[in-house]
């Protein structure tokens with residue numbers, strides 16, 4: 141039980157970027173799972189089912205919120221080819237090492253929050269939770285092809301959002317699995 | 328290959344899902360285009376940043392918050408492991424609010440049981456003390472305000488019994504428990520898991536002993552209505568289930584022949600009034616057994 145709580149919380153936190161909201165999403169997730177245990181037939185992996193419930197709860201929360209909060213229109217559509225702007229952060233980039241990485245994570249998390257819900261769920265599931273495409277397709281109940289194309293759009297949107305923070309990502313000096321071509325470019 | 332094409336394939340390139348041929352063409356472009364190489368480094372850094380995202384530290388009260396939310400929103404609550412509750416269930420001393428659910432002639436035996444419904448979320452417990460023969464629905468208080476229903480069956484002769492759960496009239500009922508009742512032994516079948524799984528205000532259960540079936544309508548333990556205004560037109564079984572749900576009163580009935588269609592239209596009626604109107608002109612009549620209402624054929 142505790143193990144699943146952690147798992148659910150992690151995903152919820154990635155989606156909401158807020159400990160309080162994440163705990164609420166987690167709590168609601170467990171309530172729903174509890175009420176629908178009978179419907180879980182073991183044909184899906186438990187973790188898939190878990191992720192599915194978390195995602196649904198998250199979508200519902202967002203719906204509820206958006207009724208109250210009047211989110212900017214361009215953020216509330218589902219498919220997200222709309223322009224998105226990340227508020228320009230004018231924070232010093234002259235920090236190094238750990239602090240820099242911290243900053244990078246923070247910026248990443250914030251950028252993820254700017255993505256429309258569907259894209260956000262996909263990015264989090266694929267890149268952070270590291271679920272394979274097939275499982276994400278099951279979690280979201282969408283065809284594999286749709287997942288791939290939407291995820292691609294989501295990555296591009298994310299990249300656009302991160303453009304103003306490019307330095308944070310270019311300063312990165314940790315070893316990478318570079319292709320030979322890039323290795324030569326690094327010189 | 329042009330820059331835009333290369334950019335559009337960047338994610339697949341990073342992921343390694345491009346065909347060999349495409350991969351080579353993208354690679355060739357990259358080795359001659361510094362801008363695209365820069366883009367590739369940027370995208371890679373994003374991918375890496377995402378995959379290296381550290382685990383978030385959950386709030387210390389996460390478990391408590393989850394449990395509070397679940398409890399506040401389910402009628403019947405779970406004490407940690409589902410089955411642990413029922414280990415002590417036999418201790419009649421802990422029981423409160425016992426109500427009878429009607430009798431059928433009495434005699435029983437030891438217990439051999441099998442469980443259905445998703446690998447046995449409902450477990451039966453044998454207790455040695457025979458009290459009175461019959462089938463009972465008992466509500467046990469486990470903590471303040473929490474009452475959990477248990478079906479108790481006792482017989483003075485050996486008999487084959489089974490309990491089925493009938494979620495709706497369309498589907499065949501699911502086997503919950505099947506076994507032999509033995510004289511001098513009580514079989515207890517907790518119904519909490521069923522209630523939780525079903526989310527209904529009143530469960531429809533079929534209890535059969537040696538092939539003779541009766542329907543038990545078991546309320547989930549919501550606050551009962553004393554007076555209710557009801558309009559319905561339904562088969563008798565459905566109508567009774569609705570009454571059990573509205574008045575949160577256990578109802579037992581024995582279907583007899585064809586199930587009549589009944590009509591009910593009452594304002595601020597008690598259960599008794601509602602039943603009287605419901606059964607008017609039918610082959611059934613009402614008896615009271617403790618808190619349980621029995622609907623029997625004339």
Ligand SMILES: [Zn+2]
Pocket residue numbers: 329330333356360361362363364
């Ligand atoms: Zn280029």
